[in-house]
Amino acid sequence: MSRPHTFTPPPCAHARQLRTARGDFAVLDASPSTAPRGTALLLPGYTGSKEDFIALLEPLCAAGYRTVAVDGRGQYETEGTDRQETYAQAELARDVLAQAAALGAPGEGTVQLVGHSLGGQIARAAVLLDASPFRSLTLMSSGPAQVAEAQQLKVKMLSDALTTLTMAEVWEAMRAFDPPEDTSTDGEALRRRRRWLRHRPAQLIATGRQLATEPDRVAELAAARLPVHVLSGERDDTWPVPLLDEMAQRLGARRTRISGAEHSPNTDRPEETAAALVSFWNSL
Template structure:
């Protein structure tokens, strides 16, 4: 099994913590974690990708890495987060054809999935393939939230609380982080303990919540149609991302597209359905 190493990546004026696996000269696969996790969620995928010869890099994103935790809420807008992904890719040598370098493969889950759609849509020249776990295309998510009879708006109602400045932090960490522990239902106690340790660091939870506060759903709508080969993996038991948005995602991809439904999977697909995700991901990467 490929060894996972820790690294620090200096990019865009910040220092990002990362987990890395696979040969240094392997094809670069960047993995973007979601809320409120870290690069630790990708351990199962890093090993599988490294064994397959890819250079797999999962980094703790803005707000989560101590060296990339600006205090200003505005520093967490969409363009800043997309810029982090491109800056990390640049630092790892995947500068894109226009700059004489290779493109990279992109994988994202939850908020990391939302950013993966953005990077692939706005910078298709930089991305070889995109693989998104759980998160529908933003236009599909918006449409489903406004469709009569859809339950997507109710599923997403927690976001309103997350945008409440100050009070959200207090609520999420109260009573030994009872709310966060409930959100992590289904994950191992070891994983929960690691994520909570990060969220309790000064400024970390505020940084993570600032993704919700600085980004309005409408601001994600200009990513456009995805032209690069896309894989979308969705767990049918996901309480936050409903079937309508998942199925509507196909309408926003013009390139080769595969939708994989995991009937028994919840939101935490990378950890709880690692074997199924790895199979689809490796097949997708090998195809392109």
């Protein structure tokens, strides 16, 4: 689970509902003080939310990019259903296309799309449905196919628990495995608990299954001929870093490893991660 260091957005950002043809989505919308150089749409990972990108918002705005981080359907502050079919990957991909259309960026090929982990798989699916709204795709700690075997087991254990326990009971069980410094009851810890409780179990079960069964679609993505950036930490137990290196080579993509970061460079090393994103976008 991603652990944002704060749930308080910077002054350049405000929380709002993004109205789309497929419903409303909770977003953090951060705008630069001058005319933006472009618009970035950020998709969070499994069990995550828009708050995972809070530390990126200010540096991306300072570089001139309007940045919109979104809660997907059934994540945290975006409504969902209790039907797992609602969260089929193709449905979530169509949500992303609707979000891009609702951002109001003029013309085609204007949105810089970023997906972290599960969000990267959903972003890839959106591009494969229709690449025209996007200027680029950044896959952040998101690999070519299913997650590593150990992570598949963790996802299955969580999904099994969600079928028999309440979200509150599952939260308490997960906390028992946290390091002592992560079990505090300060304000941010309470906000993380509240975020967890507002996720839809059906969303977690359906997207967990996707993580464990995703096929390799790298060749399809390469054929889309969209500029791609593969960004990760220097260590990752969800997709091994050498696998991400190989995926970047297959895509002819830019490759960035963030020193000192693991599976969530957006929270581990946000300044360096923002700089890498800006460098890629500016190069286009």
